[in-house]
Structures are given as structure tokens and as C-alpha cells.
Amino acid sequence: MEELKNALSRLFEKDIIRMTVSNRRSRTEDVPKVAIRPVKLRGRTLFQFERIINNQAFHENLSREDAESAVFTLLTREYRQLDARAAGYDISIKLSKKEKLLYSEKKTQTQNEAADHNRTKKYILGDGEFSPVLCELGVQTKDGRVAAPMYDKFKQINRFLEFIDDIVSKDETEEFKIIDFGCGKSYLTFLVYEYFMKKGRTVRIVGLDLKRDVIEKCRDIAARHGYGGLTFEVGDIKDYSPAFSPDMVISLHACDTATDFAIYNAVSWGARYILAIPCCQHELNLQVKKSERLLSSYGLIRERYLALSTDAIRAKLLEYSGYDVSVMEFIDLEHSPKNIMIRAKKRSAPVSAERRTRLLGEIEDFLSEYNVTQTLHTLITKK
Numbered sequence: 001m002e003e004l005k006n007a008l009s010r011l012f013e014k015d016i017i018r019m020t021v022s023n024r025r026s027r028t029e030d031v032p033k034v035a036i037r038p039v040k041l042r043g044r045t046l047f048q049f050e051r052i053i054n055n056q057a058f059h060e061n062l063s064r065e066d067a068e069s070a071v072f073t074l075l076t077r078e079y080r081q082l083d084a085r086a087a088g089y090d091i092s093i094k095l096s097k098k099e100k101l102l103y104s105e106k107k108t109q110t111q112n113e114a115a116d117h118n119r120t121k122k123y124i125l126g127d128g129e130f131s132p133v134l135c136e137l138g139v140q141t142k143d144g145r146v147a148a149p150m151y152d153k154f155k156q157i158n159r160f161l162e163f164i165d166d167i168v169s170k171d172e173t174e175e176f177k178i179i180d181f182g183c184g185k186s187y188l189t190f191l192v193y194e195y196f197m198k199k200g201r202t203v204r205i206v207g208l209d210l211k212r213d214v215i216e217k218c219r220d221i222a223a224r225h226g227y228g229g230l231t232f233e234v235g236d237i238k239d240y241s242p243a244f245s246p247d248m249v250i251s252l253h254a255c256d257t258a259t260d261f262a263i264y265n266a267v268s269w270g271a272r273y274i275l276a277i278p279c280c281q282h283e284l285n286l287q288v289k290k291s292e293r294l295l296s297s298y299g300l301i302r303e304r305y306l307a308l309s310t311d312a313i314r315a316k317l318l319e320y321s322g323y324d325v326s327v328m329e330f331i332d333l334e335h336s337p338k339n340i341m342i343r344a345k346k347r348s349a350p351v352s353a354e355r356r357t358r359l360l361g362e363i364e365d366f367l368s369e370y371n372v373t374q375t376l377h378t379l380i381t382k383k
């Protein structure tokens with residue numbers, strides 16, 4: 001088996017993207033395959049072994065050395081095949097019935113693949129990686145592919161997760177606390193929870209939504225999968241009082257002014273991070289009548305202008321409340337027309353009184369020019 005050891009040591013020197021060990025030696029083994037992927041944990045690269053048993057994922061994180069010897073043991077005792085994708089290579093190792101080693105290594109498009117790997121590696125769940133919960137929610141098929149009708153949702157939640165990953169990988173808070181407002185069926189909520197689990201980090205997440213039946217389903221799924229740090233509550237964002245102070249508040253497409261209440265709560269509770277993708281910003285449009293003014297003359301233009309103004313007001317109010325704010329494109333328009341992300345991080349230094357006055361002045365000039373009120377402005381200034 002020296003030959004196998006050498007093959008594995010050559011393999012582990014490469015920039016591995018993922019590996020699968022399969023082809024059971026005996027049908028009595030109850031795990032058809034073991035998926036292995038590199039994960040970053042407190043600055044170290046470890047290899048995460050994932051086994052799906054009775055629809056539940058079990059993870060084990062091993063150092064490179066331990067992973068190499070665990071793969072050796074798997075291949076000599078339980079399985080006969082390993083397929084690996086590394087940057088620039090597809091590698092396959094097979095052990096025949098007579099224990100003869102068959103090794104194949106194919107070059108792939110090195111430059112493009114490495115670039116692709118870098119671009120997609122932030123995805124916690126690549127196409128082909130299996131999440132039992134996302135399968136149950138219909139986002140994935142049983143073989144780990146993205147279900148075609150759910151492709152846009154899959155892109156959205158993965159993109160959202162990239163933003164979360166950017167924050168969490170630089171923040172070592174021991175027990176991260178998150179509230180997901182307007183969680184709905186909770187595709188994102190489950191994905192975020194699984195992301196923390198895969199990273200080996202402790203997290204508490206609450207998903208809140210108005211819909212009792214949807215929340216009951218989410219509770220049932222979380223309980224069956226043993227997701228102890230993930231709870232779901234029925235309620236209205238505007239009356240919600242949390243059991244903990246969240247480090248982060250997220251909301252993905254919380255309708256109309258629900259986003260304002262989500263942001264207001266996050267600010268009042270001193271959340272350090274706020275990530276909101278607003279949707280159906282109707283509030284201002286309902287108050288502004290058609291007029292001869294340039295941006296109010298045509299329904300479609302008026303609606304878009306006032307939706308953008310709503311998000312600009314929200315961003316400015318976050319700055320006013322002591323956050324560094326960026327407004328960025330969330331996702332290509334082809335995957336969702338609701339493509340603005342408001343991202344806010346609490347500043348350590350306060351905003352000067354002069355700047356606060358200027359920010360509020362800009363907002364209030366707009367509101368009085370159009371003779372409208374805006375929910376987040378009303379909440380923050382208590383007018």
C-alpha cells in the first residue's frame with residue numbers, strides 16, 4: 001500500500017477543491033460516500049469530512065496530515081474509489097478487487113479553473129454539494145444538484161452568504177448571534193446555520209416571520225436535523241423583542257416597510273452588522289401623485305425613483321445612526337430584480353454632530369419637497 005500512500009501525498013500537495021470517497025467495499029457500510037472539502041477555521045485550513053446518515057449530515061474537521069491518513073484508512077478498509085478536483089486537475093484513484101491501484105490525473109484549464117475556484121470558493125454550498133435541509137426545501141435534488149426552478153433562489157442565498165462570510169471570517173466572536181427578519185421558508189436561515197456548523201463556529205440564529213404554518217415547518221425541520229442553535233418564532237418585526245442582543249441582523253426581501261422595522265430594531269439593539277435586501281418599496285410611491293415634475297410624470301419612472309430614494313434614505317439614516325454604510329448590487333438582474341444590498345457596520349467612533357445634522361437635513365429636504373413621510377425616518381427621529 002506504499003503506492004497508495006505516495007498517490008495520496010501527491011494529491012494532498014495540490015490545491016484541493018473537493019474530494020469524494022465512494023464505491024463501498026461491502027454493502028453493509030451504511031454511508032455510500034464521504035465528501036471532503038477544505039474549510040478555513042480560525043486562520044487554519046482543515047479538511048472537513050461529511051457523511052450523510054439518515055438524511056442528517058455529520059461533520060468532522062481534520063488537519064491535513066490526519067485527513068491524508070483518514071483517506072488512506074477509508075480506501076483500504078471501506079471504499080475503493082476517490083475522485084478529487086484540485087485547481088488545474090481532476091484526479092481519480094481506484095483500488096481493484098485484487099487491490100491493484102489505478103491512478104489517473106487529468107489537467108483541466110488551469111488559469112480559468114483557478115480563477116473560477118477563487119470566485120466560487122466562498123460559496124458554502126456549491127452545485128453538487130449536498131445539504132439535506134436544502135434538499136428537503138426543494139432547492140436541491142437528492143444527488144446534490146440545484147433544482148432547476150430554484151436556481152435563482154440558490155444564487156441569491158449563496159450571494160448573501162458571501163457577504164456574511166466576508167464579515168464572519170474577520171470577526172472571532174465566540175457565539176455569534178443573528179436575527180433573520182421575514183425569514184419565510186428560511187432557505188437563507190438554514191444555509192447560514194449550516195455555514196457556521198461547517199466552519200465549526202458556534203451560532204444562535206432566530207428566524208422570525210408572520211406566517212405560523214411556515215414557521216412550524218421550519219421548526220420541525222430544525223428539530224429533525226438537530227439544529228439546536230436555530231430557533232423560529234412567529235411574530236411581527238415591529239413588535240419583536242429579542243431574547244439576546246444580536247451581533248447581526250439580516251433580512252432578505254422583507255416586504256415594504258418591514259425592512260424599515262428590521263433596520264430600526266437592529267439600530268436600537270446596537271447590532272454591529274446589518275445586511276438588508278429591501279423589496280417592494282411602495283411607501284413613498286403611494287404618497288406621491290403624478291405631476292409635471294421630471295421624475296413624477298411617468299408611473300414607471302416615478303415608482304423606480306421613489307424606490308431608490310427610499311433605500312438612499314435608509315442608507316443615510318444608518319450613517320446618521322453611527323454606521324459605515326455601503327449600498328451595492330446584490331445579484332445580477334437576471335436572477336432577481338430586487339438587487340440592492342444595504343450593508344452597514346457599526347462604527348467605533350461616533351459621528352460628529354455636524355455630520356448628523358447635515359445627513360438629516362438632506363433627508364428632510366427631500367421629504368418636505370415631496371410632502372411625504374418615511375417609516376425609518378419617523379422611527380429614528382420619533383416624529
Ligand SMILES: C[S@@+](CC[C@H](N)C(=O)[O-])C[C@H]1O[C@@H](n2cnc3c(N)ncnc32)[C@H](O)[C@@H]1O
Nearest residue numbers: 182183184209210235236237252253254255258
Ligand atoms: C418575500 S418573502 C422572503 C422570505 C425569505 N427571506 C426569502 O428570501 O426566501 C418576505 C417574508 O417576510 C415576511 N414578513 C413581511 N412583513 C413582516 C413583518 N412585519 N413581520 C414578520 N415577517 C414579515 C413575510 O411573511 C414573508 O414570509
